[in-house]
Structures are given as structure tokens and as C-alpha cells.
Amino acid sequence: MLKVESVYKSYKKQNCSIFSSKKQEILHDISFQLQCGECLGLIGESGSGKSTLSRLILNLERPDFGKITMEGQPIQNWLESHRGEMSVVFQDYTTSINPFFTIEESVAEPIRRSKCKYDKQVVAAMVLHLLEKVQLSSRLLMRHPHELSGGQLQRVCIARAIATQPRFVVFDEALSSLDVSAQTQTLLLLKQLKQEMNMSYLFIAHDLPTITSLCNKLLFLSKGKIVEKIEVQKISQVQTPYAKKLLASVLPFD
């Protein structure tokens, strides 16, 4: 479905004059594929280029070299012709939702903007159904984002992301800023939604336990390079020192 072929990306170096041509390489020769219905986990420490990669896939930025294609088409063309079929949930829920919108307006916006024109009542019913799906009460509809807790707001973001029934969703550290109990709940929700709606996920995170309980395949990203690809079932057999280090950093809890 999604194919990323030898992608490079670099940004101008910090603390240099604006005319300087010094560049810092963020992503180096990234290639991977994601099959339909698969859930791919991308793991790496902060600064390893995870978010940059997600921004490239969402076509918010262009790679310096390399190709990103979706079902054989370049990503920008695919996004234009398949509106509403790819969506994203970001880490920072407070800044990714319009503070002036009520929860209803936030969730309804992508539905209203989609190709199909719906009646007002239909949209309202759809919003209600979506909130039900993410286990939020309909009492929240008229509230504003600041009146919700972090876990609730992140669920609103998820409801908004699945509003147009996308086939592919990117989760960029979507659980990292939540409480452990909220993380567990959201994780169960994502598993369930995946089954119900047959979506493919790209799940970006920095901690292994969450990623292993959701994904089938794992990519380890370190300093802009993919150092190891492995199936989750075989995670205990990782080879590279970086992946081993990550594995060892998990706090046991039993």
C-alpha cells in the first residue's frame, strides 16, 4: 500500500547564519513498505527523525531525494484523488484542535469538508456515532477543548481522524502524553477500531510495550537510519545493539 523508497531529508543546521549551507541530515536512506491492513510500528528515541518521516508521509513536507508512493501513485497525487482516506493523530492534542470549536464542530469538520455532501442531521448523527465509538459521552458535544481531560481530548482527536473512514491512519506519538490508565484504554480502542474498520496504521512511539501490543511489524529508527526491521513475534531476537538497548530499557512490571 504505502511504499517509501530511499528517502533523504535534511534541515538547515541550528545556530548558523541563515546564509550558511551547512545542513543536518535528519533522514538517511529510508525504505520500507506497508501492506494493506498491516500495523507498522516505528520506534526510536527523540530526535531520531520519527516525526519528520511522518510529516513526509502526510505530504506536509517534501523529501530531498527518494520517492513516497501510495498504491503506485506519488503521495501528493494520491492525497488529492483520495481525500479523507488518510488521516493523522498528533501527540500534542491541545494544539491540534481548534480551541474555539466545540467538540461537535471539531469532529464534524472533516465530514463537512469531504466530497459527499450530507444533511445537517446526518452529520450530527455521524458525530454522535463516532463519539460512541471512542467511548465518549454525548454530553461532551457542546463543550470546548479546554473543558476536557487529556485522555478525553485525545479520543476526540481519534474520533476526528476516523470521521471520514480513512484506510490509513498515522499515529505520531498519539499515546505518549496520556496517563498509563488512559493509554491502556486508548490502546484497546485502537485495536478494536482497526478490526471494525479494517484500517492500516503507522504507529510512531518511543516505548516498546505500547508498540508491541498493537503492531505486527517494527522498524527501529536511530539517528535517521532504519537499523532493524523485525516482526513483533520475533522481537526477542533483535540483532542490532540499538534495538537491544531499547529492549533493555523497558522497566519490568509484574
Add this chain to the structure above:
Amino acid sequence: MNLIEAYNLSISNSLTGELIVENLSFHIKRHTCLGIVGESGSGKSMSMKAILGLLPSSLKTTGCVRFGDIEMIAAKQETLRKIRSKHICLILQDAMTAFDPLSTMGEQIIETFCENMNYTSCEAKKVTLEVLNKMMIHDPLLIMQSYPHQLSGGMLQRCMIGLAMALKPEIIIADEPTTGLDSINQRNVLAEFKRLREEGMTLIFISHDLGVVRYLADDVLVMRHGQCIEYGEAAKVFTNPDQPYSKYLVDTRKSLTKVFGELINKGAATSC
């Protein structure tokens, strides 16, 4: 010997009369670590700020908190400021807003050392480099020249922890210090806290992650909606909690790592 004793600490909003924290009592012995767990919004940070007199004036604090022979709630701002700089260090959750955005990291850290430890600026610079190296920061000189907005949250967090540790206070209150960090950095920072514990530092460690608290704490206080749900020895609370809510927290944490644990164990079994 108890270093801090708190009795019936309550915080209320003086405008609406709403109770935010209700009758919290706890104590910390010297050289031990108290862990405070609870979901966000349960009043964990609020109570710590109340102890240090950092709450806005619209929130009213009542009760009694003793630090040595000082009564913290009734103490003057002047006294509290001295305690905050010399005796109790607070590591905040939000590292982004904890630093002055208008001066470089180096200037701020050196200033703090000169002010509180009576170092000359030359000594302070040396100590700063040492501290940053200890916190696994790759290029300390570059960091010292950077402004806070140029650094990532994890980096700032590590600077703040390093700074607090170097000030050698009697108590460090760490408010979700590992929350924004990735797991490798989290492990490094935790190892640093563990080392401090072994050196005899007294810690109050606030986190919503039971795994982290379990790794460090001797005693645990479970909070919910501003109330103390359970308070006792860490080993007991984590293995055999009395209250359903504590059990719920432990269970959700367990289910999060369950799949991972199984996969690892399975791998270990096949490789043997």
C-alpha cells in the same frame, strides 16, 4: 526521623469554594523516597506546590506542613524562598516554561550556581559542563550557548534534573520528570535518580507511571480527585493493594506491558 510531615493538607479555590485537595497527610523519612501516583488532575502537583508556597493567591491552603522546625504553610515568602533554593528543589514537569526564554542555558545554569553555591563563574562553568556530561548530553558547549526554545523537551528536562542534583538540596521533589522522555533517556534519568537515592538523597517522586514509581519509591501515596486513596509501603501497594482504585491502576499498568512481556518470555524460552 521525619524530614517533612504533612497533616490535613487541603487546598481550595477561595473564589468558588471548590475543594481541590482534601485532608492529605503524609511524612517522609530522611534517606527514603515517597512516590505519589494518580491520574492527571488528581492533585499530585498541586499539593507539592502548596508545600513550597508556589500556588497563586486565589488558591487557599490549610493544614500543617512541618519541615524541620519550620511550619511551611504559615511561613513568610522570604523564608520559603530560602528553603526552595537551599533545602528543597522542585523539578517541574513542563521543562519548556521552567527556563527563562531570554537567556541561554549556560547563563542561567551558571547564574544559579553562583547565586546558590557561592562558586566563581569559572568554577560554575566547570561544574555545569560536568553536570551536562553526567546527564548524557552529547555536546554540552553547544547546549550552553542555546536558548531553551532551541532544545527538545527531553534535553531541557535533563538540564533541569542535572541542575537540581548539583545544588545538593536535602529533598528533591520531582514532578513527572520522566514523562516527556523516550524510553532510553527515561532509563538513564531513572538510573541517575536511583544513584541519588543510594547516596542518601531524600526524594518525593510524582508520576502517573507505576512502573517508574515502583523502581524508586519506598512508600507510595495513591491519589484520586484530590483525596488520598491509599498510603503505605510500596511493595504492599503494588502487590496487594487494599483499595479497588489502586488495583485498577496496577492492573492497567500490567496489561500495558503484558504482550511485550509474553513475547520476551516466549523468545527466552525458545532460545534456551
